[in-house]
Amino acid sequence: MRYADYHRRSIELPEAFWAEQAGLIDWHRPWDQVLDATRKPFARWFPGGLTNLCHNAIDRHLPWRAEQPALIWESTEVDQSRSYTYAQLHAEVQRMAAVLRRQGVEQGDRVLIYMPMIPEAVFAMLACARLGAIHSVVFGGFAAMSLATRIDDAQPKVVVSSDAGSRAGRVIPYKPLLDEAIARATHKPDTVLMVDRGLQPYEPVVGRDLDYVAACAAVGGTPVACTWVDATHPSYILYTSGTTGRPKGVQRDTGGYAVALAVSMRDIFRAEPGQTYFCTSDIGWVVGHSYIVYGPLLHGMTTLLYEGTPLRPDAGSFWQLVERHRVSVMFSSPTAIRVLKKFDTAFMRNSDLSSLQRLFLAGEPLDEPTAAWIAQALGKPVVDNYWQTETGWPILSIAGGVEELAPKPGSPGVAMAGYDVQILHDSTGEPVAPGEKGVVAIGWPLPPGCMQTVWGDDARFVGTYWSTFPGKQVYSTFDWGVADASGYITILGRTDDVINVAGHRLGTREIEESISSHTAVAEVAVVGAADAIKGQVAMAFVVPRDAGKMADAAACASLEASIMQTVQAQLGALARPARVRFVAMLPKTRSGKLLRRSIQALCEQRDPGDLTTLEEPLALAQIREAIAHQ
Ligand code: PRX
Secondary structure, eight states: OOHHHHHHHHHHSHHHHHHHHGGGSOOSBOOSOSEEOTTTTOOEESTTOEEOHHHHHTGGGHHHHTTSEEEEEEETTTTEEEEEEHHHHHHHHHHHHHHHHHTTOOTTOEEEEEOOSSHHHHHHHHHHHHHTOEEEEOOTTOOHHHHHHHHHHHOOSEEEEESEEEETTEEEEOHHHHHHHHHHOSSOOSEEEEEOOSSSOOOOOTTTEEEHHHHHHHHTTOOOOOOOEETTSOOEEEEEOOSSSSOEEEEEOSHHHHHHHHHHHHHTSOOOTTSEEEEOSOTTSHHHIIIIIIHHHHTTOEEEEEESOTTSSSTTHHHHHHHHHTEEEEEEOHHHHHHHTTSOTHHHHTSOOTTOOEEEEESSOOOHHHHHHHHHHHTSOEEEEBOOTTTSSOSEEOOTTTOOOOOOTTOOBEEOTTOOEEEEOTTTOOBOOTTSEEEEEEESSOOTTSOOEETTOHHHHHHHHSOSSTTOOEEEEEEEEEEOTTSOEEEEEESSSEEEETTEEEEHHHHHHHHHTSTTEEEEEEEEEEETTTEEEEEEEEEESSGGGGGOHHHHHHHHHHHHHHHHHHTOGGGSOSEEEEOSOOOBBTTSOBOHHHHHHHHTTOOOOOOTTBSOHHHHHHHHHHHHTO
8 A cells, every 4th residue: 555545544534544443453342433523622532432451452362372471571770580471461460450459449540650660560550451440650750749740630549659760770769759749749549559679678658558469469369350441431641741830641542542552553663463572661651651561562562671771781781682582673762872872883783683673763853863873783774753642652754564655864754644744834823835844733633542631621631732723623743843745744843841851851841840949049941952962951040049149159059959959859850950050130021021942042052033022131141151151
C-alpha cells in the first residue's frame, strides 16, 4: 500500500479505517459505534465495546507464548536481572491485583505508582489495568511537592512505592519523599504498598504502610479475572506540564489506546511478535507507558526494562543489552545518544548488533549531526518520531510498515494514521503555505489513543487545547512547525512556556513558583536556553529581596545554591535550574508581562526581537550582563 492512500483513508473515512484496525486486539463485546461525535471536541472511540488492556497485553498470548519471556529486567545499578515468561508475568500481575483488590481497589479507583524501574512497577500498572483501576505513575525523579500536587489531583486509594531507586550507583531514597508528599497533601491514601528492595531502611507508618511480600503471602495464589471495561473507560492518568504552574492530568482511554498502540507496533515500529523491544525511557513518562509496557506486550513481544544509565558500567551498556537479549527494536532519546557521542564507537562495534533492525528516537528535536553519527556508528536506520504525552503515540514519523518513505534530515516525518496535521498561522488560524512557519495543529477528531480529557476538568481540556483558534475545531500541539510540499514537517520548538531538558518536559512556571517560595526571592523569570547535550537547560533570573546582596559574589553564590536546593527539594533534581543569576529588575512590557522570549534569546546569543513595548530598557541590559558574567 502507498502511505498517501493509507493516510488519506484514515482521515477521510476514520470510522471504516479504525474499525478495521480494531481487529488487532481482543474484544469481550464489540462496540456499538466506532466514534461517538456527539460532544465535540471530545471524541469517544469504540463506545459500548468491552475489553481489558491487561487481557490484551498478557492473557490472550498465553496459548502461544506462555513460555516466551514477556518482561526482562536488567539493572546495572544493583547488578541484578530477572526474567518473566508470559505465564510468570500473568501470575505476578494477578498476585499484585489480588493485593490491590484486598486493599479495596475497584474499577475506577486510582492507584498512584511512585517507583523506580523494577518489575513490580510494571506488575502494578498491569494489575490496575486488570482490575479496571486507573493508574497514575509519577516519575521517580519528582520530589515531594510535585508528588503532593498529583496525590491531591488523582486522589488515589492506594500508593505503590519502594524504599529507593538507584542512579549512577547512588541510592536515591523514595520513601521519605513519599511520606513528606502525603503529609503535605490534603488527600490521604488508605494504603501505601511498599516494595522493599533492601536499599534504604525505613520505618513503616503503622496502619497505612503494607509490605508487598507480606501482602502477597496473605493473598496466596488467588486468581484474579480481568474486569471487562468499556473501551472509553480511563486506563490511566499521566501528569504533564503546560503553561500554568499546575500540571495537567492527561486521561487516556482503554480500547482506543490498545488499538492505536497495536497499529503503531505494526506500521511504525515494524515489530514482530516474539521479538524483543528495548525502550530506554522511564515508566514515569509517556514513552515508558506506551513502549516499555503496553505496546510491546500487546504485540506479544519481549520487553526489556532497564534500570541504569547509558554510561554504566561503560558507554557500551545499551549495546551489550542489545546483544545479550537479541533486541530487534530499540527506542531512545536524542539526549541519550548525545551523551554517548564523546565515546569511541568501538563501544557499539564490540557488541553483536545483528538482531537490531532500527533505532527510534523521540522526545525532543533530533539534530542532524547526532542522527548521522548514530546511524553511521550502528550501521542501522535511525527513525525520528514526534509526539506528546497528550497523544500517547507518534503524530509524525515514517510508517515504514506501510511504505518505506525516505526520511528527510531535520524532520521527524509525515503524519501518522488518523492525525490530520495542519500548520496554521498563529494569529489568523489559516493554513500557511509550505515552507512557512506556523503552529502545528491537529483537526478533530484526535485518533484513538490520544487524551480523552484533563482528569476531572473537561473545561480545561477544551480551554487549553481546543481554543487556540476560535471558530476552528483544531487541537493545538503548542509546537511551531514548518511543512514542505510533500508533507514532511520540521518541529521548531514550543509556542508556550514548556521547556525540554534532556527529553524531559518541564513547565518554566512550575520552576518559577518553586523559586518564588524561597524567602530571599522577590521576583523570578525562568527560561529554557539551548544546551549542547541536554537540548535545553533551565536558566533562572532572580530579583533578590535584598538588592545589596548582588554586589557580594560570595552571597550570590550561596543564594544560588540555596535556590537550587529549594527547587530540588520541592520538584526534583530534574527541574533544578542550571544557573541562577541575580538582577535588580526583570524586563517587562508596560502592561507588566515578562519578556521571556527576549530573555531566552539573550541566553542563546540571539537577537532579543521587538522591544518597543519594553518598560525599562535597563532591565534587558542587566540580563545581558548577568549572562556575560557567568
Ligand atoms: O515539543 C515537542 C517535543 O516534546 C514535546 C512533548 O513532550 P512529552 O509530552 O514529554 O512527550 C514526549 C513523547 C515522545 C513536544 O510537544 N518533541 C517530542 N518529540 C519530538 C519533539 N520535538 C522535536 N522532535 C521530536 N521528535
